[in-house]
Structures are given as structure tokens and as C-alpha cells.
Amino acid sequence: MIVLDTSGYSCPEPVIMTKKALRDNKEGLCVIVDNRAAKENVARYAAAVGYNVETEAEGNGWKLTISK
């Protein structure tokens, strides 16, 4: 599963990066986020387009595992 690191980007960029990455990786991917806004927005977007999202704390942020 590919890893998309969005650390340092502010919303809505992490969501757009996720949206684009999902287009090429329809099975899912891991997204690293470093702020709560990005965590919630990416998770909400992934759920809205039909993916399961698992969130775990990692380093200075969170790792979101997005899968079908």
C-alpha cells in the first residue's frame, strides 16, 4: 500500500492530494497527516467516497489507513 505524506500542508491540500492519489490507487492507501483539521477532512472525504478509514497516532500526527 502506498504512503502519501501530507505533513506540512494545510487544508484543503491534504484532501486534494488524497483525492488525486485515490484516483491512481483505487484499492486504497495510507495518508500521513500532521494536524487535526487534515485528519478529520481526509477521513470524512474517504468515508464519503466509500472507503473504510482506520486512524492511528504516529509521530507528530496520525496515519490514516484508507481501504475498500
Added chain:
Amino acid sequence: MISADKGKLALTGVLTGAAAVVLTLLGNPGNMGFCIACFLRDTAGALHLHTTATVEYVRPEIIGIILGAFAMSVMRRDFRPSGGSSPVLRFVIGFIVMIGALVFLGCPLRMVLRLGGGDLNALTGLLGFTAGIGAGCLFLSSGFTLGRAERQSALEGAAFPSLTIIVYVLFLAVPALFLFSESGPGSMHAPAAASLLAGLLVGIAAERTRLCMAGGIRDIFLIRDFTLITGFAAIFAASLAGNLLTGSFHLGFTGQPVSHPYHLWNFLGMFAVGLGSVMLGGCPLRQLILAAEGSSDSVFAVFGMIAGAAAAHNFQLASAADKGPTVGGKIALVAGIIILAAIASLQTYRGRK
């Protein structure tokens, strides 16, 4: 089903709209319970950064919003010192956003409050704002970015809230340092304690919910998400209800408080604010909250807005309530939109590489 996020945003919106109506009853100018642009401009005047005698006051609402959001972000571990994502471009964009807001006469938050008061010029503004956000979304989805921010020290993140505290302590202890309007909008204000309390409450709630006037429309365009727009809608509903209850609702284009009926310029002013807000990642209110949460980049945007406000009054770029936009204001606004489009295009090109 209404999600928990939408519920909290709706509550925040109702709180903000209701607090705005109360602040107006207590003495703030009409439909100006809150206005980030106007209040930063008044604060710039109080700090001697411009010399327009009618718009000078250290607005405690601004201080409250910053300190409420700062305290909340520290308590809830949202405080994240970061910076380095094109600070100078953010200063320039903040500057232009302020010019747009002062040609229209209000930030997006005041635009919603003006709508709630029946001011139809705000509807023209909303059309421009929506068009500006749409343009910003086109750039964003084509790869626009101001770059990655890096972690910064706790001191760097706390510097802006600390500066805010120093200004407030000086305001209380040595008011003679500042300029205060004796007439005009700057002289009209609720008691300082009420203004500070309202600001603190809105700062706390907006930090938790990430309330943003631009984000709601942006998320609908970009990802068909209706969460953030809930806050926008709730502010409108609460201010409309409050204005109807208190007899302050007056429907029309003319005779509106601190407003003008020059439609093209209301549209273009808020177009610049919409486009600039999307480029910055949030409206002026959201920039204040992000600055309080430790974002040096948003501090630069706020400083840009303060500088823009000072320039708008020193060089007669701000519209007058009854006479409408000035020649200088029109030129500066059109130039500002061109500069925004150039920055957006160049950063989109760079982002695609």
C-alpha cells in the same frame, strides 16, 4: 442524518450570529457585531498605523478571538507551531484580501451578518465571493500550493498570542498610547468587557469547529462536502432571527449601515476576498484562529491584512459608506485581483512540476 461535526458547527454559527446581534445592540455599528476586516482596520488605526480619525479603536473582539483560540488549542493539543509556507506571498495575499474587503466594506463574516440584517448589497458580495472561491478551487484542483510548512519552536508559535496579550494589557493600563475615534464607526462599540467575552467565546468555538466562511463554499465545490457550510448557514439564520426580533431587519440596497450600492465593486471586492481566502486556506476569521494555533504563515497573512488596512486608509482606497468606492480603491482592487491571479497561476505551474 446530521453529523456531530455539523451539529457543533451549527451551534457555533448560532452563537456567533447571536453574539453579533447582541454586540450591535450594545453599541457596535449596524450589522457589525463582528467584522474581522473592519476590526483589524480599527485596531491598525488605534496603533497609529493610519490616521483616519473615524476608524480607530482597539477592538477587544479581535483580542478575544485570538486568545480564546490560543487557549483552546493549547488545552486540546491543537497548538502546532509551524511556518515557512511562502510567508511573503501570504502577506501580499492578506494585503489584497483586505483591500477587497474594504472596497466592499466587510469581511465574509460581516457579509453574512449584513445578509441577516436585510442588506441586499451583501448578496451581490456573496455572488462575487462565491465566484472568487470557484476560481480559487480551479487553481487548487490544478495543483496550486503555497508549499509545505515546517515545524517551528514553541516560542515562535506563541509569539503572536503573546503580542496580542501585550497590546491588550497596554490598552487597559495605558490607553493614552492609542488613538480612539470620537465619531464614526470607530467610536461605536459595545462595552469592552462584553466585546472581549464575545470574542473569547467565538474564538473557542471557532477553534474547535474550524468555522470558516470560505471553507464551506470551497468544500462544496471541491469535494461535495456540506459540513463547513453549516456554520455559515447558522450564522445567517441566527442573525436574521435576532435582527427580526430586535427590529433591526431592513430589506433593501440603500440606507444600509456601513454599506454602499455600487454592485460591480461589491462583487469584485468580495471576488478578491474569495480567491485570496482559498489561496490562504481560509477566510480572515480562520486566519486569526490559525495564527493563534501557532501558524507563522497565518500570522503573515494577518500582518498583511493589517498593512492592507493601513494602506487602504492612508491612500484613500477604502470605500465610504454612502459615496461608494474611490478611484484609488477601484485601481488598487483591479491590480490586486491581477496580482492574485498571477500568484495563483505561477504557484499552480510550480505545483504541477
